[in-house]
Amino acid sequence: MSTQRISGANEVVDAATNSDSLPALSILIVAYNSRHFIRDCIAAIPEACADVEHEVIMIDNGDDGTAALVEELYGNVRILPSRGNIGFGSACNMLAAEARGRRLVLLNPDTIAFPGSIAALHQAAQKFPEFAAIGGASVDRTGHDPKPMLSALPRFSTVWRGMIGMTSNDMNILSDRDGSVFEVEAVNGGFCIIDAAVWRDLGGFDESFFLYGEDVDLSLRIAHLGKSIGYVPSARVFHDVGSGDFFSPASHRFKTIAAAHYANKHFSARRALAYKLVLWLHFLVRYAVGGILGFAVSRYRSISRANRPVAFNPNCWWHGFKGKGADPRRSFSSKLN
CATH class of the missing domain: 3.90.550.10 (Spore Coat Polysaccharide Biosynthesis Protein SpsA; Chain A)
Known part of the structure; x- marks a missing residue:
């Protein structure tokens, strides 16, 4: 051909x-x-x-x-x-x-x-x-x-x-x-x-x-x-x-942005709010537990590191890809696909 x-x-x-x-x-x-x-x-x-x-x-x-x-x-x-x-x-x-x-x-x-x-x-x-x-x-x-x-x-x-x-x-x-x-x-x-x-x-x-x-x-x-x-x-x-780094904070952040974007699109306003609150709690728990277990296992340190940005700055993902700074073209790692 x-x-x-x-x-x-x-x-x-x-x-x-x-x-x-x-x-x-x-x-x-x-x-x-x-x-x-x-x-x-x-x-x-x-x-x-x-x-x-x-x-x-x-x-x-x-x-x-x-x-x-x-x-x-x-x-x-x-x-x-x-x-x-x-x-x-x-x-x-x-x-x-x-x-x-x-x-x-x-x-x-x-x-x-x-x-x-x-x-x-x-x-x-x-x-x-x-x-x-x-x-x-x-x-x-x-x-x-x-x-x-x-x-x-x-x-x-x-x-x-x-x-x-x-x-x-x-x-x-x-x-x-x-x-x-x-x-x-x-x-x-x-x-x-x-x-x-x-x-x-x-x-x-x-x-x-x-x-x-x-x-x-x-x-x-x-x-x-x-x-x-x-x-x-x-x-x-x-x-x-x-x-690509599976536990990369940048990767995790944009996956989180996508999850919030999906919720904002497909869920009712009340359900989307509840989902994002649970998601936020999830990140806080993963950050804390990963930090504690990370003293013994390096993998958990990586999990804690990846969850820190989304746990302590929910505004970076809350509004999905419509949010400020949510465009990967401005900040995404060149290693990531």
């Missing part, structure tokens, strides 16, 4: 549009200072797709030369011109506007898809059309220790359990199953397949979510259409979590 660089966000110039068939899948990659791991990500795609026709479209929100490297090494990748760090949701919407596949695959640049993994998502989507979006599992480099690469809808019970160190086992139980599709609440935008027609009907990601939360918001809107969200354990990727 012959391809070339795109000259504008709304202009499709892929020469393959003149061919007698369109790809089944459009694989969308939003890079952000991803030069060190983008090669492995793209190199793994052909085997991950097996014999499924696909195209790969990428946009670079960063400034480390990722786009130039991909253009040099992979002539079959369509690259949209960068508009700077416009946010994950906005970048995905730009990519989807250029996509020709019947289904969209969102793939983080710091993932390596295992052979047949993307094909497994595609096969499940074909077999079970009632699932408008389907996610897969994150595994270690050897393909073991699977963990569902999913998200959960924000709710009070989740915050309460997290406050006392408890998490739901529902997703981990799903990791032990294979060979089918299981209904879940929300996909993770780092690795999932979405029906392109449903995406268009919903207008894609809500761009008011600059970073984080846009996948959960989309999942809820899919559910409101009467469609289901699925999980396929056999679709597996290695996610290089080392490409």
Whole structure:
């Protein structure tokens, strides 16, 4: 398939549009200072797709030369011109506007898809059309220790359990199953397949979510259409979590901003207020407990450090992405995706 660089966000110039068939899948990659791991990500795609026709479209929100490297090494990748760090949701919407596949695959640049993994998502989507979006599992480099690469809808019970160190086992139980599709609440935008027609009907990601939360918001809107969200354990990727600091205060802050933004959008004013108050208490408890246990275990020190900004300055996240200083383009770490 012959391809070339795109000259504008709304202009499709892929020469393959003149061919007698369109790809089944459009694989969308939003890079952000991803030069060190983008090669492995793209190199793994052909085997991950097996014999499924696909195209790969990428946009670079960063400034480390990722786009130039991909253009040099992979002539079959369509690259949209960068508009700077416009946010994950906005970048995905730009990519989807250029996509020709019947289904969209969102793939983080710091993932390596295992052979047949993307094909497994595609096969499940074909077999079970009632699932408008389907996610897969994150595994270690050897393909073991699977963990569902999913998200959960924000709710009070989740915050309460997290406050006392408890998490739901529902997703981990799903990791032990294979060979089918299981209904879940929300996909993770780092690795999932979405029906392109449903995406268009919903207008894609809500761009008011600059970073984080846009996948959960989309999942809820899919559910409101009467469609289901699925999980396929056999679709597996290695996610290089080392490409960003999981306990980074900046990362935690913007995830919190996204949670507040979601609550402000989808909850009643009274419920949103209650949810954010519980969330605030959660951060205070995690900060205090992490500080105490951190004398013995360094991991807890990191947890305490990550929770300090949101615990002692709730105004930085309370109003979601509409709040002052909530724009990651002004303060976000260049390491974070």
